[in-house]
Amino acid sequence: xxxxxxxxxxxxxxxxxxxxxxxxxxxxxxxxxxxxxxxxxxxxxxxxxxxxxxxxxxxxxxxxxxxxxxxxxxxxxxxxxxxxxxxxxxxxxxxxxxxxxxxxxxxxxxxxxxxxxxxxxxxxxxxxxxxxxxxxxxxxxxxxxxxxxxxxxxxxxxxxxxxxxxxxxxxxxxxxxxxxxxxxxxxxxxxxxxxxxxxxxxxxxxxxxxxxxxxxxxxxxxxxxxxxxxxxxxxxxxxxxxxxxxxxxxxxxxxxxxxxxxxxxxxxxxxxxxxxxxxxxxxxxxxxxxxxxxxxxxxxxxxxxxxxxxxxxxxxxxxxxxxxxxxxxxxxxxxxxxxxxxxxxxxxxxxxxxxxxxxxxxxxxxxxxxxxxxxxxxxxxxxxxxxxxxxxxxxxxxxxxxxxxxxxxxxxxxxxxxxxxxxxxxxxxxxxxxxxxxxxxxxxxxxxxxxxxxxxxxxxxxxxxxxxxxxxxxxxxxxxxxxxxxxxxxxxxxxxxxx
Amino acid sequence: xxxxxxxxxxxxxxxxxxxxxxxxxxxxxxxxxxxxxxxxxxxxxxxxxxxxxxxxxxxxxxxxxxxxxxxxxxxxxxxxxxxxxxxxxxxxxxxxxxxxxxxxxxxxxxxxxxxxxxxxxxxxxxxxxxxxxxxxxxxxxxxxxxxxxxxxxxxxxxxxxxxxxxxxxxxxxxxxxxxxxxxxxxxxxxxxxxxxxxxxxxxxxxxxxxxxxxxxxxxxxxxxxxxxxxxxxxxxxxxxxxxxxxxxxxxxxxxxxxxxxxxxxxxxxxxxxxxxxxxxxxxxxxxxxxxxxxxxxxxxxxxxxxxxxxxxxxxxxxxxxxxxxxxxxxxxxxxxxxxxxxxx
Numbered sequence: 001x002x003x004x005x006x007x008x009x010x011x012x013x014x015x016x017x018x019x020x021x022x023x024x025x026x027x028x029x030x031x032x033x034x035x036x037x038x039x040x041x042x043x044x045x046x047x048x049x050x051x052x053x054x055x056x057x058x059x060x061x062x063x064x065x066x067x068x069x070x071x072x073x074x075x076x077x078x079x080x081x082x083x084x085x086x087x088x089x090x091x092x093x094x095x096x097x098x099x100x101x102x103x104x105x106x107x108x109x110x111x112x113x114x115x116x117x118x119x120x121x122x123x124x125x126x127x128x129x130x131x132x133x134x135x136x137x138x139x140x141x142x143x144x145x146x147x148x149x150x151x152x153x154x155x156x157x158x159x160x161x162x163x164x165x166x167x168x169x170x171x172x173x174x175x176x177x178x179x180x181x182x183x184x185x186x187x188x189x190x191x192x193x194x195x196x197x198x199x200x201x202x203x204x205x206x207x208x209x210x211x212x213x214x215x216x217x218x219x220x221x222x223x224x225x226x227x228x229x230x231x232x233x234x235x236x237x238x239x240x241x242x243x244x245x246x247x248x249x250x251x252x253x254x255x256x257x258x259x260x261x262x263x264x265x266x267x268x269x270x271x272x273x274x275x276x277x278x279x280x281x282x283x284x285x286x287x288x289x290x291x292x293x294x295x296x297x298x299x300x301x302x303x304x305x306x307x308x309x310x311x312x313x314x315x316x317x318x319x320x321x322x323x324x325x326x327x328x329x330x331x332x333x334x335x336x337x338x339x340x341x342x343x344x345x346x347x348x349x350x351x352x353x354x355x356x357x358x359x360x361x362x363x364x365x366x367x368x369x370x371x372x373x374x375x376x377x378x379x380x381x382x383x384x385x386x387x388x389x390x391x392x393x394x395x396x397x398x399x400x401x402x403x404x405x406x407x408x409x410x411x412x413x414x415x416x417x418x419x420x421x422x423x424x425x426x427x428x429x430x431x432x433x434x435x436x437x438x439x440x441x442x443x444x445x446x447x448x449x450x451x452x453x454x455x456x457x458x459x460x461x462x463x464x465x466x467x468x469x470x471x472x473x474x475x476x477x478x479x480x481x482x483x484x485x486x487x488x489x490x491x492x493x494x495x496x497x498x499x
Numbered sequence: 500x501x502x503x504x505x506x507x508x509x510x511x512x513x514x515x516x517x518x519x520x521x522x523x524x525x526x527x528x529x530x531x532x533x534x535x536x537x538x539x540x541x542x543x544x545x546x547x548x549x550x551x552x553x554x555x556x557x558x559x560x561x562x563x564x565x566x567x568x569x570x571x572x573x574x575x576x577x578x579x580x581x582x583x584x585x586x587x588x589x590x591x592x593x594x595x596x597x598x599x600x601x602x603x604x605x606x607x608x609x610x611x612x613x614x615x616x617x618x619x620x621x622x623x624x625x626x627x628x629x630x631x632x633x634x635x636x637x638x639x640x641x642x643x644x645x646x647x648x649x650x651x652x653x654x655x656x657x658x659x660x661x662x663x664x665x666x667x668x669x670x671x672x673x674x675x676x677x678x679x680x681x682x683x684x685x686x687x688x689x690x691x692x693x694x695x696x697x698x699x700x701x702x703x704x705x706x707x708x709x710x711x712x713x714x715x716x717x718x719x720x721x722x723x724x725x726x727x728x729x730x731x732x733x734x735x736x737x738x739x740x741x742x743x744x745x746x747x748x749x750x751x752x753x754x755x756x757x758x759x760x761x762x763x764x765x766x767x768x769x770x771x772x773x774x775x776x777x778x779x780x781x782x783x784x785x786x787x788x789x790x791x792x793x794x795x796x797x798x799x800x801x802x803x804x805x806x807x808x809x810x811x812x813x814x815x816x817x818x819x820x821x822x823x824x825x826x827x828x829x830x831x832x833x834x835x836x837x838x839x840x841x842x843x
Contacts, residue, residue: 330658367659373798374655377723381794387783393826394785397792398815401726401804421802424812425792430823432830438820443792448799465820469813476809 073184073233074196077101079165083131083188084111084140084154084225086118095126099187099226099239100154103170103262107162110258111225112240113145113152114345120145120152120275121347128154133194136161144265147279148286148344148353149210149257150240152225153265168227170255171234179203183236185217185250187226197223199248201236209290209316209342209354211254213237219250228252276433279346283437283462286344286353291460291467294355299478302336304361307420307446307454310478312338312357330367331375335360344462350391352437352462357475364451372451380445380455385427392439397427401447404479420481421447426472431462440468442475454479518572518602520550523611527756528693539565542607543577556581556608564598564614572616573597574605581608634702641705648712649673680704687753699752707745711738719795726804728793736773743769785826 080102085094098115102108109130119126119142128140138156145152156162171177181201188194199217215228219242226239237252271278294312302309311319319338324331337358344353360379364372385395403419425443440463445455458475460468518535533550541548545559552561558579567573574596576583582591584606590596602616653669684700714737722731743765750761780789797804 329660369798371655371658373796377794377796380796381790385791388785393823393830394783395791396785396819396823398812398819399728399792400812400815401802401806402809402812403806404809419806421799421806423796424809426812426816426819427791428816428819428823430820430827432827435827438823445796447796447802450799465817468820469816472816473809473813476812 069182069231070184070196070198073229073231074186076233077168077186077227077229078133078194080168081133081186081194081226082109083191083194083222084109084115085129085131086116086126087129089125089127097188097191097222098224099222100130101168101186101225101227101235102162102165103258104167104266105163106266107156107159107165108143108262108266109140109154109156110227110238110262111152111154112238112253113147113150114240115225116142116145116152116154117345117347120271120279122274123272130154130156130162132162138162141270143268143270144261145271145275145278146257146261147282147346149253149261150345151238151253151257151261153261153268155270168229169234170259171230171236173256173259177201177230177236181230183215183217183228183230185215185219185223185226185228185239185252187219187223187239189220190222192222195223199250201230204254205251205341207314207316207318207341209293209340211256212240212342213252213254215239215250215252216248217250218242218248277435280434280437283344283346283353283434284464287437287463287467290353290355291463291471295470295474301482302359302361304454304482306449306452306482307361308478308480308482309359309361309454309456310357310458310475311336311359312355314338316340316342317355317357328366331372332363332366333360346434352431352434352439354461355471356459357456358458359454359456361454362452364453367451369450372453376445376453376455380423380443383441383443383457385441386429386439391433392429392431395427395429395439395441397425399423399425402476404476418481420479422476422479423447424476428468434462436464437462438465438468439463440472442472444476444479446479518617519615521613521615522550522552523613525609526691526693529613535564538572539563542612552607552610554608554610557610558608561607562605567595567597571597572600579608583607635698638702638705641709642701645705645709645712646673648709648716677701677704677708684749684753691753692755696752700749703745703748703752707741707748711741711745714738714741720797720801722793723795723797724801724803726797731793731795732788732790739769739773 082100082102084098084100086096087094095118096115098111100109100111100115103110113120116128119128123142128142129137130140131137138158138161140154140156143153143155177183179200179202183199183201185197185199186194187197189197197217197219199215202214202216205212205214213228213236215237219239223239224241227235228237228239230236235255235258237254238258240251240253242250297313297315299308299310300313302311317338317340319336321334321336323334335358337356339356340354342354343351345351362372362376362379364375367375385397386392388394400423402422402424404422423445425441427441427443429439431437431439440458440460442458443455444457446453456475456479458471460471463471515536516534517538519532520535520540521529521532524530535549540550541560541563542550542552542557543559543561544552544554544557548560558577558581560577561579562577562583563575564572565575574583574585574590574594576590576592576594576596579592582589582594583596584590585596585598585603588596598614600616600618602614602619605612605614649669653666657665681697681700681704684704685695685697688694688696688699715734718730718734718737722728722734747761747765750765751758754761777787781787784791
């Protein structure tokens with residue numbers, strides 16, 4: 001089972017903070033959640049320079065065997081390829097570096113939002129600068145961004161040095177690229193120099209909430225925002241992230257959101273104020289969409305003999321299971337962790353806009369009721385609620401004993417209306433800069449069993465109060481008796497067996 | 500020896516004794532006493548005094564006790580820099596102070612004296628600690644109960660069939676800690692009372708520790724059963740209160756004369772500690788209790804809380820969000836005017 005490997009997903013954004021430090025972000029995943037046990041990633045994280053170097057290596061290997069197509073594409077795209085730097089206003093040292101490309105004759109250019117996020121959030125402290133392959137430099141303005149898809153639209157203050165360089169053409173919407181097609185990713189990895197990385201197009205990333213393309217090639221820090229082109233030099237996607245626990249597993253933002261951002265942002269006035277309100281607006285749209293789609297999906301059943309436990313569909317979530325060894329003398333449990341791949345990068349330490357659901361089913365038949373309650377309680381107690389930090393307030397909770405709504409199946413016998421007693425805790429944290437957005441944690445424990453019980457936790461990050469209420473209700477509604485178990489003693493076993 | 504004051508060993512005639520002067524050592528114990536058989540009585544460092552006090556802060560002729568008008572005893576402060584304190588009132592050189600008929604405490608320089616007069620009210624006799632064996636039964640029962648509770652607690656935390664060695668920390672640890680605690684207090688008693696009062700302190704510690712344990716044992720599950728998080732949150736402060744009361748009793752055993760000082764000190768320390776801890780908790784969590792929610796779950800058979808429906812609970816999120824919004828507003832007001840927050 002690939003569990004340990006995959007449960008430590010580290011998706012890293014492709015900007016180089018410096019040559020060494022790389023930022024974990026954008027589509028980043030479970031390793032960042034406190035719940036997941038951290039297993040050592042395949043690449044050593046400590047000597048980051050070594051990791052970065054080894055990550056950069058495969059990119060140069062294909063270059064040696066580069067065909068005429070690669071050379072042709074590089075030659076054609078070279079004038080339109082840029083490096084995008086974020087500098088501190090007061091000094092010339094760069095605080096982040098990414099790539100970008102021209103998309104029209106007016107020298108508008110596209111890069112990732114995360115490449116320019118420092119400027120977007122603190123425009124008075126930073127400035128943006130481009131550098132071309134032939135060494136020209138100039139100041140940039142931020143016109144618009146799409147924080148959800150991690151894109152930004154920029155324009156040079158003075159367009160003349162970039163005029164007449166042509167534009168990277170977007171591959172038409174209706175022209176689907178076949179899986180396995182050769183594509184070329186361009187950018188300036190680790191600020192080493194402009195490079196072409198050849199790889200394969202592997203279609204959309206499966207079970208991803210946000211449309212993301214799977215690029216079978218190497219992307220390194222600093223290539224973020226660079227274009228990934230087909231053999232005709234048309235844009236397939238924008239370099240955005242890579243997994244550091246695998247080989248050549250990289251990600252692109254597809255061309256559609258790029259098209260939409262260009263359409264809506266081209267005429268905008270430059271952004272000079274901190275962009276928190278606009279980020280909030282975009283995240284609000286995202287969370288409404290996410291909540292709507294999440295609630296539209298029915299819960300899956302965990303297959304527990306006594307309880308119905310809400311487990312999300314795996315259409316855009318991934319669930320990993322884990323259990324205690326059979327020989328354990330103490331409390332036995334099985335856990336399930338479901339998480340979304342897609343997380344939205346707002347700033348270095350702040351990722352939001354995702355949901356995780358997990359539960360633990362406990363069996364204390366080997367330790368007796370008193371010991372079970374002691375361990376069951378302490379397990380309920382060791383959940384992290386969150387303290388006051390730069391971005392969020394401390395978590396505040398409401399707690400109640402709740403009787404789960406009786407789930408009446410196809411029959412309506414009186415016996416089946418008995419409700420399942422639950423203890424439910426709902427905690428909220430408010431974002432300090434993203435006004436109106438909340439993080440919610442719903443914690444549920446069943447209270448009926450002497451030596452059995454289930455504890456569930458759902459976390460929703462970056463949602464509105466209305467969505468929080470709907471999601472909490474949805475989650476609480478997911479807990480009930482297993483109808484198969486609750487009818488009469490003979491039929492349930494048959495039903496569970498058939499499951 | 501002057502005729503006015505005689506040492507007890509001189510076979511006094513009791514009926515002659517007008518008063519008794521007790522001279523205290525620095526540690527508060529009485530060093531010597533002198534019977535007074537006639538007034539006036541002089542006190543000072545010079546050899547011609549009735550009571551010679553050898554202290555550098557005392558004048559040659561520091562004070563005189565004499566009968567004033569109406570037969571009332573009074574104190575005449577002599578030619579002294581430091582003067583005399585009667586009780587807590589200080590008197591300078593040359594002062595003439597009437598003394599209460601039931602006696603008084605005098606401070607001359609560095610020496611503390613007690614003047615005992617026939618009209619004094621005697622405190623009732625106190626039983627010797629050694630004669631109070633009967634009072635050991637209660638603490639013994641408390642001790643047994645405490646050990647049983649600790650065993651139960653440890654049993655709960657072990658998985659069935661656990662290795663016998665897993666009991667060692669409990670079986671060895673508890674007596675060692677308890678003994679250590681009482682030994683430390685007994686040493687303090689030795690220092691101030693010149694008595695290694697191990698049993699006395701054990702008798703104090705056991706019932707209080709039992710009470711602290713019982714409080715947790717009873718209130719925590721009770722709060723879980725009734726669904727009263729406020730009661731659950733109250734357990735730790737109540738335990739702290741009991742611990743402070745236990746400390747007070749230990750201290751009183753060591754310093755029985757300084758009741759008010761001990762109480763004041765403990766109240767001040769407890770208040771300061773509580774305030775600091777509350778402030779730290781509030782800073783980190785915006786609450787005054789560290790745990791965000793009641794984590795103890797009730798036994799199924801004892802679950803007496805009145806459940807609400809899920810929509811009712813969900814309704815409670817709106818006021819919570821409002822409260823958070825106010826908090827966010829406050830955080831914004833607190834931050835620098837540029838308002839761009841993060842410093843990467």
